[in-house]
Amino acid sequence: MQKPEIFIIIFFLIYFFFPIRSWVVKKGEIIAVIIFAFFLPITIQPVWDYNHSQWTLFIFGVPVFFTLYWIALVFFSINISDFVLKISSKKFSGIKLHWLNLLTDTFSFCLIGTLCECIFHSLKSYDYIKGTELGFIPILNVPLILPLGYIGMGIFAAHTFRIKRKEKII
């Protein structure tokens, strides 16, 4: 097993056991996101040039472990966002909850996603074929398009996953 794969497994375990919640909730989360987690890396596959020496298993030209990464990323970000919302809702009681949630979603997806991308980049997991036109973030040295992409997920997709999770549980 290679370094990026070990990182993904650790990240998945952190997501799985934090915060403490019932198995039913965890199952709902995984069911809600699994199809997305499988298809997203395949859809955006031409943008990356994967370093084959850093990955062991591939499916349709994409490392299999990326499905695990996306499951963990989506619901870890959502859970962190919900946690931040819980704390901040008392402080910002004047703002409607769904607008505050939009901010916390954007923040958590951007932060967690960019951090993971930095780790992948430092492990030389892949090179960028496209997506560099907007420039790179100084110090972190990752393309600016990455945090923007994660912000988009926070804005446009987070609520769909939340609603899907709820539907699966009920």
Next chain:
Amino acid sequence: MKKSKKHIIIDIIFILIYAIYWESISTEFWIYDRRIYGYFIFNRFPLSLLVFWAFVFFISLYISETLYKKLTKKTEIPLFDKKLYLLDIIAFGLMGTILEALTYRWNWFEYGVNLHWTFVPIINLPINAIMGYFGIGALIPTTVRFYRSKVCK
């Protein structure tokens, strides 16, 4: 303001935000024919693409919601329903693919070089683009309905 009018305004705002966001970050992946398009926003993407996205969204939402009402004989559109979700995916996937295929056939744009797209025969589109439209159907309409329900409450 009437509820339906509010719905339309929310839809328009959301679609515009989505279209500007998506086109701003994805310009690198397509090459637009500047002779065909007029004004370019931020000198990055054609203004008319906002109309394209509005068209895709409104037609797809209309198709999926109308079909849902007819199939289930319900008068209200819920926030989430498995049938509605499936109809969203099909409507967005088909509408997006048809419009993308037409505009590509008319040479309104080209796909960026260096990207190793796998093209689907007959419709002559990259499989990634088709999957993208089905993916939009799986994610965005539910979010649109979520904000509709919150703002129109």
